[in-house]
Every structure is written in C-alpha cells, then in structure tokens.
Amino acid sequence: MATGRTHRPATRSRGIPEATVARLPLYLRALTALSERSVPTVSSEELAAAAGVNSAKLRKDFSYLGSYGTRGVGYDVEYLVYQISRELGLTQDWPVVIVGIGNLGAALANYGGFASRGFRVAALIDADPAMAGKPVAGIPVQHTDDLEKIIKDNGVSIGVIATPAGAAQQVCDRLVAAGVTSILNFAPTVLTVPDGVDVRKVDLSIELQILAFHEQRKAGEEAPMETAVGEGALPASAPRGAAADDSADQGPDGDVPAVMPA
Amino acid sequence: MATGRTHRPATRSRGIPEATVARLPLYLRALTALSERSVPTVSSEELAAAAGVNSAKLRKDFSYLGSYGTRGVGYDVEYLVYQISRELGLTQDWPVVIVGIGNLGAALANYGGFASRGFRVAALIDADPAMAGKPVAGIPVQHTDDLEKIIKDNGVSIGVIATPAGAAQQVCDRLVAAGVTSILNFAPTVLTVPDGVDVRKVDLSIELQILAFHEQRKAGEEAPMETAVGEGALPASAPRGAAADDSADQGPDGDVPAVMPA
DNA sequence: GAATGTGAACGGCTTCACAGCC
C-alpha cells in the first residue's frame, strides 16, 4: 500500500490486485532458488510452502497473470520466472538514485539485492559537501545541488529517500519535479506527492511498535488489564512461560511493508 | 470451556483489528509532533491529514480504543498520546538485540528512533570474530556464541535479524529457543517459527519490485497494448506459447541473479 | 490420478452518512 497519496487510489491496474502484486516478488524469489537447483517444475503446493503462503492463494494470484501451469503437473519454473519478471517489469534496467548517504543510505548502496534484480544504483546524493566525491560502495557521492541534472541525465524514475525526516519532503519535491515518479521513503514522515507518483514507505520504528503491541498482549494474557506503567524493572519474567496459550498471531500476516528510517 | 481456540480468538475483550494496530504508530508520530508544538487538541480531520489517512478511518480506529474524543471539539493531544502509547505497549521498556552487524545492522544500531520510543538496543551480535568488542553506535559487538546468554541476561523478547539470508533461519531458531517471541526480519528469506512467535519482515528489494511494477505500467499507459480488462476475459485455454506478447523490449532472461543481500 | 483454474462463500477493512453529544 503506497501511502502518501492524497486521494484517488487510482488503482487503474489492469486487473492484477495490489495484494497479488505485492506477493509476486516473493514467488519470484522462491522460483529463483528452485531454478538455481535446476528444479524443472513445481506444484502450487510446493511453491506456496517455499514462499510462505497457502496454495489456493498462490493459484489465484497466478490466475491473474494467465494460465501458465499444466494441470496434473504444475508450473514450469523457468517459464514462470520469466513471466513474473516480465510482469514486474524486471526485464528492463531501472536506474535508481539514493538520496541521503548516512548509515542507512550507505547500507542501501551496498545492498546486493538492489543490483541483482534489474535495479542499478545510478547515483548517490547527499547534502553534505564533505561527502562529495567520496566513494560509497564504489560510487562517488554527488552533491544535492546537482540532483535535477543527475535525474535527467540518467533517466531516473525511481528515487530512494534515506535522509533525515526534516529534509524528506523537500528532497521528494525536487525528485518529483525532476521527473521521478516512484519513491521509496525511509524517512519517518508522511510525504505528499502529486497524482501519478507512487510512494512506498519503510519505517523501522513502526514495525517495532507493531511487534511491541503483540508482545505486550502475550505477556498480559492472563493477568490484568491496564494499569500502570511501570518502568524499567525487567524481572526475569520469562515471556515464554507455561502460559503461552493461544496467541493468535500466527503468521506475519498480510504484508505491511516495512521498516526503517534514517 | 475456556478452550475452543480456533484461530483468531480476538473475540476476547479488545479485538483491535490488525490494520488499525498498524496505523497506531502513524497517529502516534503525528500526535507527538503536535505535542511538541504544544497544540492542545486536534480534530479527526486535522490529525488524519497529518498522518496521511482519511478521517473516517481514523475515527473508526480510535473507536476501537475507546471514546477518547469530545464531540464538537476533537481529541486532547496529550491524552491521546498516552492512550496510544499504552495500547502499543510503549510505556514500558523493550530491550532489543540486533543480530548481524553489517552495513544494515550498523545503520539500525545508529537509528535514533529506536531509543526514542521505548526500545533500547540491549546488544549487537555478529558471527564475525573480528567484530567482537568493536563498538558500533557506542555498543560493543558481541559474538554469536553468547547469543543465548545475552538474550536471557537482558530479558530480551524482541530480536532484529539483519544477517545474510543464509544465516537467518539458524539465527532465528536460536533466538526463539532462547526466549525471543517477536522478530523483525531484514533477511530476504521466509522464516519458519513456532506458534506464538511473531515475525514481521522487511525486504528492500521487494519494495523496489513493487514500485517497478507500477512504474512499468505508467510507461506503457500510452501504448495501448491489449487492455482487455473485463472479468472473465481470461478463458484462454491455450497457454500461448513462449511467444506471448512481443511488447517486451528485449527478451533477456540473463538467467536468474540471486536475490540476496550482502 | 494429479494438480490447475475459478466461481462462490466468507470475512475483514474502508467508506458512507447520520445520529448523538458538546
């Protein structure tokens, strides 16, 4: 779920549900692993297990792409890898710029998963003049002043924001003005963008807070309700006592993207 | 009876929907900003705008927590900050361990938002002996061998995995065995955990792939390919050979690059 | 016999719209 848009989900998608799109990368990863082991075909059951979803959902998801399986047999791994890659637009090269080369930005620049799937880090941009020219992950950092030129020269349409929250909106505005239409935001702030621009956010503290909510609930399952606050005092109250009991939080549940800020 | 636990008990007392829980941190962030500006009250409309959601949704979300607003007036900022914090379990201190101190792990350790919301980095753990003792973000890295002891000594129930994919499941198993019941996973792999353990995942390459999908669609919006929307328009029995559409630029499959981070 | 593809049922989340209270 891309956030940041004002209204209109504009989900003008050509039939493929958002929830399905969000799972395609998962299937692709599982298929890639199978491909590397030279496995020729998989059943929906096997692939679903590898991707961590249930088989009915997987089959339904694939049905939106077309009929790529063979009844009684399963799916051809290589063929499916290609189809999903194509559907996701990974058969082409996507130049990406990362703005904000702090700890996080550097980590992203070094992240192998970027380059491995059609994404190419075209440039690293930072507002600190002292960073200019300094190579990070083998790529020289450029100054924010040249942002517009960098975007245009490289035909960049995807930007990653890893700046402090205070600078995020401004950077976002400049990226958009320069032609970027998809943004991955790591800054813990809500970005406002014009229609037609996609924003996805990843906020670490939000993910942790969601975990804390469930964690708290596990701990207070038998005992009491609200009250107090208490501080510190972390007795050895083994969270995993005999209590345990249900805890319905079975899987990671749908998918709320995720995490971390700058 | 006291049993019959199916899946989702939730029927028990306060059944706050997952979707709502996922938004509470967002509201909390917006409220905190208002609080810092000493704004006394907000209307659902204003707060919703600040959080990037619509007001009806916000009111519905708050209704699950209780009636904390005043009709005709709005919500008291301070009071709401407290109520949401309490609901999320942030009025207590959560010690967290980060396993895998590479670029990403270091970025997480340095992330300020951690401490600011009830989370405390209790320890940094890495498998590389060369890292041991080296301070990152002011905290000395400890070796994986001591993982169990660290977890127990600090009463840690939340763990963050920032290791390479290959090590993730093993680390996860050890964390869980040592008592961790909530995991935030940055490794691009599906983790298997026992019931009662919560896992949330964050996958950077997946987020980018989702953006690529939408980006691609925007680009192809002008060239009307086969925009056969409709519903049952998919009966195509013939799996259309590998030929399929030709729209694809170049058909480079280049084989499958590994989806894995460093 | 085996496994896909899919209509239909189901359940959860969002949006609407208005009653209720300040």
Next chain:
DNA sequence: GGCTGTGAAGCCGTTCACATTC
C-alpha cells in the same frame, strides 16, 4: 454549528471446493 462515534453498505482479498484438464 461542529465534530465524534458508529451502524450499514460496499469493496477487496482469502479460502473453499470442485469442475476441468492433462
């Protein structure tokens, strides 16, 4: 008059179950 709180309606996604195809 302004704004919250909430039943009701609508939408979307998941799950079921089975006809269909190999």
